[in-house]
Amino acid sequence: MTKPAVLIVGAGATGLPVGYHLSLGDADVTFLVRPGRKAAFEAPQRLYCYDDASLKTFDGYDIVEDVSELAGRRFEFVLVTLDGHASLSEAGTDMLRALGDAIRPSDATVIMCAFGMGVREHYLETMGIPEIRLLHGFLGMLSHQAGAGLPVHPPTDPAKVAQAAICYRHPKSRKGFRVETGNPAAAKRFAALYERSGVSKCARFSKDMSSIFSTIAFPVYVAFELEGWADIATVTRNKRLWRLACQAQKEILTLPQHGWRGKALSLVIGPRVNKMVHVKSERDMLPMDSPAFERFHHGGKVRAQGVESMYRSLDEGRRQGRPMNALRALLELLEAHEQAARTVVG
Secondary structure, eight states, X not given: OOOOEEEEEOOSTTHHHHHHHHHHTTOEEEEEOOTTOTGGGOSOXXXXXXXXXEEEEEOXXXXXXXXXXXXXXXXXXXXXXXXXXHHHSHHHHXXXXXXXXXXXXXXXXXXXXXXXXXXXXXXXXXXXXXXXGEEEEEESSEEEEGGGOOOOOTTOOHHHHHHOSEEEEOOTTXXXXXXXXXXXXXXXXXXXXXXXXXXXXXXXXXXXXXXXXXXXXXXXXXXXXXXTTOOHHHHTTSHHHHHHHHHHHHHHHTSGGGHHHHHHHHHHOSHHHHHHHHHHHHHHTTTSOHHHHHHHIIIIITHHHHHHHHHHHHHHHHHTXXXXXXXXXXXXXXXXXXXXXXXXXX
């Protein structure tokens, strides 16, 4: 492979670790960041790796602040790290439209990291690219800003964390990124490029599974929020809430757009399996504190993405004549929780 050019939109908890591992494979990485933020992301950046309690240095990349600066440049891949909420916002939509105008004449493959009902359709319409040029991708590792204030557990080195911009932790499989295979050739090229790092792997999954992954996790995180972002053992002690969240997940899974795979998964994924998944994650991600990470990430940073997606799933189900009773009840509990929180703050 020659040295491929990759544009990454956003230099945060997704963009920096992906860019770092791509750079280890000799990719030519450019970041597009918000105007006025270039100085904050200039090289070198330090990343703390929970895997071996070490600091990694990331340099040798370019930074631009406006799509107009990309004129005349060609990229093999464009990785957009905006979440679903940011992608659908006015500013996000304007950026995607400008980015689409810039790359449409090329053959660049866009990899969107956003989750949520209807987000893929928004990308295609806004960017004006054919579906074959859009893939869904997301981190397989957990990654957060070093200033997130997560508890530190041995052997994590707090002095090294203080020097880092981002901290990340691979699962035992070492799969640091996942990309869908709606365009098999492009997915294979990206996976090969990513795995040239020699230290992080890239898993591939089908387009149908991408649609499912984009929407089904959010009800479970509502249960975590309502239980104060405690560990999985504590959250699942509230059996009524846990069953309600898992039933809401099944209602989303069985929406017609998820096809037979959604129906099949709905027969497998339930309270017991969901608990097993989270128990394993909490154990495998040590010394990263998973409950604290979930509070910071799903309870704060990308919370709007999940809430908005659930409401769109509710609307879609109702449009098709489905009662969506569990999802509706779960969202009512969340609304009451939010109102109580606003009353306390007020």
